[in-house]
Amino acid sequence: xxxxxxxxxxxxxxxxxxxxxxxxxxxxxxxxxxxxxxxxxxxxxxxxxxxxxxxxxxxxxxxxxxxxxxxxxxxxxxxxxxxxxxxxxxxxxxxxxxxxxxxxxxxxxxxx
Amino acid sequence: xxxxxxxxxxxxxxxxxxxxxxxxxxxxxxxxxxxxxxxxxxxxxxxxxxxxxxxxxxxxxxxxxxxxxxxxxxxxxxxxxxxxxxxxxxxxxxxxxxxxxxxxxxxxxxxxxxx
Numbered sequence: 001x002x003x004x005x006x007x008x009x010x011x012x013x014x015x016x017x018x019x020x021x022x023x024x025x026x027x028x029x030x031x032x033x034x035x036x037x038x039x040x041x042x043x044x045x046x047x048x049x050x051x052x053x054x055x056x057x058x059x060x061x062x063x064x065x066x067x068x069x070x071x072x073x074x075x076x077x078x079x080x081x082x083x084x085x086x087x088x089x090x091x092x093x094x095x096x097x098x099x100x101x102x103x104x105x106x107x108x109x110x111x112x
Numbered sequence: 113x114x115x116x117x118x119x120x121x122x123x124x125x126x127x128x129x130x131x132x133x134x135x136x137x138x139x140x141x142x143x144x145x146x147x148x149x150x151x152x153x154x155x156x157x158x159x160x161x162x163x164x165x166x167x168x169x170x171x172x173x174x175x176x177x178x179x180x181x182x183x184x185x186x187x188x189x190x191x192x193x194x195x196x197x198x199x200x201x202x203x204x205x206x207x208x209x210x211x212x213x214x215x216x217x218x219x220x221x222x223x224x225x226x227x
Contacts, residue, residue, distance in 0.1 A: 041223075042220055043221050044205070045218070046215050099146060100207075101158065104155050105155060
């Protein structure tokens with residue numbers, strides 16, 4: 001699976017949009033981009049995933065560049081409860097290759 | 113969304129003893145479950161992949177005789193830490209795949225402290 005690079009930490013004001021970047025310049029055509037987050041001392045929580053097109057769900061939006069070498073997770077109106085470590089993971093989206101390899105992630109702090 | 117539980121949520125055991133951690137998928141059947149370990153201020157490290165009815169696949173560097181994994185049913189996988197030592201103290205997290213393979217759901221984790 002392709003390697004991802006994320007900034008170690010970010011801050012965002014409550015109520016503002018939080019934009020978390022991820023670089024995955026070696027991604028291949030059949031690899032999906034996944035985002036998970038981990039709130040302190042809890043198990044990771046699935047947020048969103050995508051292949052080529054931008055995706056949106058009730059939690060966040062995922063913007064993937066046209067060349068697929070980078071992506072941005074957007075939390076449109078960040079709240080204090082969004083303070084967590086956010087992981088960007090790239091993996092092949094086929095049966096039998098489902099394991100997730102976690103990098104160091106971005107520690108996002110939402111400030112009041 | 114799908115719910116995965118772990119039991120116990122925390123456990124303290126003496127050095128040399130064994131401890132079993134359970135991972136259950138509550139509202140779905142999971143043919144594949146994963147076990148991770150996380151040390152303080154570090155990321156999750158995949159330990160093994162557990163498939164129902166077959167032997168677990170361990171990641172490189174993980175001792176299969178020390179970390180025994182059993183996936184006897186479609187809703188239950190267990191991790192047994194044998195002859196625990198203080199360096200085994202960690203946060204152990206399991207996850208399970210639903211029928212659709214896109215989403216992997218994680219349990220709340222088990223904090224193990226070996227004294």
